[in-house]
Amino acid sequence: MSVQENIRTLDSHGIAGREIARRLGVSRDAVTKYAGQQDYSPKPPAPVARPTGSAMTGFEATVEKWLGEDQRRPRKQRHTAKRVFDRLVAERAFTGSYSPVQRFVKKWNALHRQAGEGFTELVWPAGTAQVDFGQAEAIIAGIRQVLHIFVVTFPFSNMRFVQAYRGETAECVCHGLRTVFDLIGAAPRHLVFDNATGIGRRVGTKVVETKLFGAFKLHYRSESRYCNPYSGNEKGNVENAVGFLRRNLMVPEPEAATLQGLNAVLMARCMALAEATHYRKGLPVSELFAQDVAASLALPGVGFDPVRYESRTADKTGNLLIDGNTYAAGSSFHSRTLTVGLRHDVVEILDEHATPVRSFPRAFGRQTETIFEPASLLPLLVTKPGAWGHSQLRPLVPEPVRDWLDKATATNRRRLLNAVDAASGSAGFDAAINAADLLIQRGDIPEIAALGMLARRLADGATPAAENVDLSVYDVFTTDIFITVNTVTGEIA
Structure with a gap:
């Protein structure tokens, strides 16, 4: 684990800052900084010049891969620092000297002398969660889809949670964990995974985690453990839960308008399962789960942004x-x-x-x-209206608008596209194109002012009247009016 992770782990156990600094050999200022930091969410890179790196910058992952693969080879057939240097020069066009390579290999070997990472626990304490993915079908907006179901279980209480995603990326894992953490109001102390699905990969005995998941663990102070590859028995609780939840919550295939709506239904059904009795302990799952929550860590003041x-x-x-x-x-x-x-x-x-x-x-x-995004194509078409005929935007607009633009001169085409572009900025593309459709169907000229005003009304939910307006009520103002003036009194009759 990193120094920051060690500091936050010891702090979560209630150890004083002075003692943490003594144990880890760091300054008390460092302990105060990392223990007190609330938000570890990734931030966009600042637009500043990058400082000059060492000669090994950009080659670390390659060397780590070679050295990691050595763990499966006979000891006498592993890379020496000299062999690593020679391969970097020959295969990766490395231009640095031998010394930084030697230091990097020496440091890596010192950190990886202890083999056998990962944990196998048959008795799970409260506050520990197991995590895994499975697959199931669901119908979203009328379309049958194969979804990746993200399952989190607490083996002490047998409490289970499930969320559906379209992939198994680190962003999906972190979002799913945060959803569960926010719901229960706590973060498990230990998270148990299989072969680092979605959040890293195992090379020999070394697990390499993604930067995003590393930041996630720092944020919530949780610790991660990894089972041996193909050893599902080491996290049998979640392995069984994947099949149980798929059979009981997703048969027949659930239907929802959106994926978010499906996940809300799945989470509600998971909470209902808490009323069952534990298969071995004879107590309600909800009662045992209260002990899981009590043994977990308090949430930080800021939720993690999984990006x-x-x-x-x-x-x-x-x-x-x-x-x-x-x-x-x-x-x-x-x-x-x-x-x-x-x-x-x-x-x-x-x-x-x-x-x-x-x-x-x-x-x-x-x-x-x-x-x-359709609106992103408008500025170029305004500049080059001749590209309209083969534009990606053409099949997306209503037929009256498409026909009008097909027949229009380059000048008129530019004017309409410019009007739609201007209206899209304030009302959105859909409202702008619908406004153009209405004006064209009425036989009106789709000018910028009229189209923008109508688009804003459509965006606000106001539906303009489609029928013609009866103007005969104004005829009275056009009839002849005779005025008589009294030349003596000046009165008007």
């Missing part, structure tokens, strides 16, 4: 490649280096000043088409 930030450079069309899928930031961002925030359900794109500029539903699996 992973990465840097991406947009291509000449303003597209970004993220997890194998293409997302359109917009043509104005072409060739710029942007920051991407990855959450369990959303991909957020930030500019060089960490200001959000686009947000998309996160896609899991390979998508053949570019994922884009």
Whole structure:
């Protein structure tokens, strides 16, 4: 564990700051800093120049992989520091000297002399949770989907929780754990996983965790343990719970309008299971679970934000490649280096000043088409109206608007697209395009002022009248009026 994690773990056990500093050999200021820090959520990288790193910067993961693979080899056939240096020069174009490589290998070997990481416990104390994923089908918005069901169990009480996700990423794991923590009002002291699913990977006897999950553990002061690969018996409680919850909560396949709605139903059903009696202890699960909560850690004042930030450079069309899928930031961002925030359900794109500029539903699996926000295509089409015929936007607009734009001159096409672009900024793309549709169907000219005002009304939920207005009531003001003036008194008759 890192020094920060050790400090927060000892602090969670009630050990005084002076004693923590003595045990860990750190300053009391460091203890105060890390024990008192409330929020370990990842932050977007600040737009500052990166400092110069050591000669090993960028090569650490490669060397760690080679040394980790050595754990499965005979001792006399493992990498020496000299062999690591020679391979780096030959295979990775390493330009540094031998000394930093030697120091890195020596330090790594000193830290990894003790083999056999991971824990096998057959008697689980209160305040310990087991975590695993399974798969099940559900119907979301009328579409049958295979979902990844995230299960958290407390083996002491046999309390079980489940949430459904579209993937098994570290963001999904951290979001699912935070959802459970917020619901029960506490964080388990120990989290038991199998082969680091979604949050890392096991190489030999070494478990390499993701940075996001490392920050999550620091935030909640929880400790993690990992079973041996293919040893499901070491966390049999959650293995059984995955099948139990799938059979009892998802047969027949549940239906919901959204994934969030499905998760709300699943969580309510899990809470109902707490009224059952423990299969061995003969007490209500809810009563035993109260002991689990009492043995867990108090939540920090700030909830963890499970987001992973990465840097991406947009291509000449303003597209970004993220997890194998293409997302359109917009043509104005072409060739710029942007920051991407990855959450369990959303991909957020930030500019060089960490200001959000686009947000998309996160896609899991390979998508053949570019994922884009329709409004992001409008500025380029205003500049190049001739591209309308082959634009990705064309199939998305209503037929009256599409036909009007197809037949319009370049000038009129630019005017309408500019009006929709202007209205999208204040009312949203859907309201703007619906306003253009209504104006065209009425035979009106879709000018910027009229379209923007109608789009804002639609966005506010006001439905304009479709029928023609009877103007005959104003005819009385157009009839002839005779005025008589008394030349003596000046009175008007």
